[in-house]
Amino acid sequence: MGVARAALRLIRQVHGTDVAVARRGDSTTWDPPLADIILSDDPGVAIGVRVADCAPVLIADRRLGIVGAAHAGWRGTAQGVAGVAVSALGREFGSQPGDLVAAIGPCLGPCCGEVGDEVPQAFLDHGHSAADIERWFRRLPGRRPHFDLWRANRDQLEAAGVLGANIYSADLCTKTHPMTFHSYRVDGPNAGRMVGVIRKKG
Numbered sequence: 001m002g003v004a005r006a007a008l009r010l011i012r013q014v015h016g017t018d019v020a021v022a023r024r025g026d027s028t029t030w031d032p033p034l035a036d037i038i039l040s041d042d043p044g045v046a047i048g049v050r051v052a053d054c055a056p057v058l059i060a061d062r063r064l065g066i067v068g069a070a071h072a073g074w075r076g077t078a079q080g081v082a083g084v085a086v087s088a089l090g091r092e093f094g095s096q097p098g099d100l101v102a103a104i105g106p107c108l109g110p111c112c113g114e115v116g117d118e119v120p121q122a123f124l125d126h127g128h129s130a131a132d133i134e135r136w137f138r139r140l141p142g143r144r145p146h147f148d149l150w151r152a153n154r155d156q157l158e159a160a161g162v163l164g165a166n167i168y169s170a171d172l173c174t175k176t177h178p179m180t181f182h183s184y185r186v187d188g189p190n191a192g193r194m195v196g197v198i199r200k201k202g
């Protein structure tokens with residue numbers, strides 16, 4: 001990313017929707033805050049989220065150059081973290097959703113996203129519509145629901161006003177490609193992490 005390791009701004013992720021901002025002109029030291037979204041207008045730093053099956057969602061404003069990164073596992077996605085990131089870009093920097101481009105990186109795919117019934121229930125509890133939940137959870141007879149993290153994040157970005165043509169999803173499943181990606185489902189709690197990183201152009 002063209003910055004020193006010390007200029008990589010990460011956050012202490014807790015599967016929520018709190019927002020950290022690495023602002024231009026801020027101190028050069030960084031005590032990682034509890035957050036699952038990080039935004040920046042500072043070309044001197046790169047910002048990122050760590051993942052292993054959760055989705056890294058990277059966002060850039062083509063007009064203002066502002067960037068953001070969100071950590072979206074199923075808990076964060078139930079809370080609408082991608083849409084919260086879009087709103088936060090507007091609130092903090094005046095971004096308009098129509099100027100945003102977004103990328104959803106490798107994460108658990110619908111092929112391997114088997115979950116318990118408490119997961120779709122959590123989406124219902126957070127107010128998502130039955131139609132959305134039906135689209136995001138594949139149900140085959142006699143099998144547990146399979147969550148489509150790719151689709152859910154794409155839909156939530158679009159619902160927040162990002163144009164569908166401006167959303168890129170890698171559509172690569174971390175569990176299906178364990179030689180290429182770190183996967184919590186494959187390696188357990190000691191799984192390595194990947195970092196989805198983005199930086200404002202200078």
Ligand SMILES: [Zn+2]
Nearest residue numbers: 111112173176
């Ligand atoms: Zn898979």
